[in-house]
Amino acid sequence: MLLRTARSLTTSPWDAEDLLQTALAQTYLAWDRIEDPRALDGYVRRALLNTRTSQWRKRRVDEYAAGDDLPEPAPVPGPDPAEHQAMRDAMWRAVLRLPERQRAMVVLRYYEDLSEAQTAAVLGVSVGTVKSAVSRALAKLREDTGLGALAQAA
Structure with missing residues (x-):
């Protein structure tokens, strides 16, 4: 049931398994703070959602564009206005x-x-x-x- 929830939050089954494993590890670390064992399922679901949200926020961009390092686009030669006007006149x-x-x-x-x-x-x-x-x-x-x-x- 928890794996299904994790799969609905990710794009691949492998990411879902990693997400669930991370959420279960967080749940294990907080085991002493969980007072009602019946709330355990809800706690893990909330950990899944929080973990996925954190991953989404920390998503990195591999390349950053720097102003001086960007190549200038090659100018696209347009039609010569004088030639265009001469063609229209003709x-x-x-x-x-x-x-x-x-x-x-x-x-x-x-x-x-x-x-x-x-x-x-x-x-x-x-x-x-x-x-x-x-x-x-x-x-x-x-x-x-x-x-x-x-x-x-x-």
Whole structure:
């Protein structure tokens, strides 16, 4: 019965056996102070709980981080803001070269973040028309910006 209590307080059966042995040793040391032998079971249970709580509080951390000893993380190279802006400008110029209907669909789909159904409703066309026109527009944009070669290389 006591071993079951110890197992409920620990994560492994071996730790439970060690915990019970420690609690029984503490009980043995306090044997003279226990007046009622019927309270012995409760005393051992309380010793189990107190011992486990003490172990938990004394748990050690193997490594401590010291401020000066920590290595600096390697900087993650981010995209160059100038390059990013140049790419956005080139993309927008390519969008402006699209036919008016394709340009409207691309702007609604990708700049306004509308779904295909919403884009079709705004323009008064079918969803299939939006899909095919956007597909052709994206192919043209890949050609104009040179992203098609990059996509095929990757």
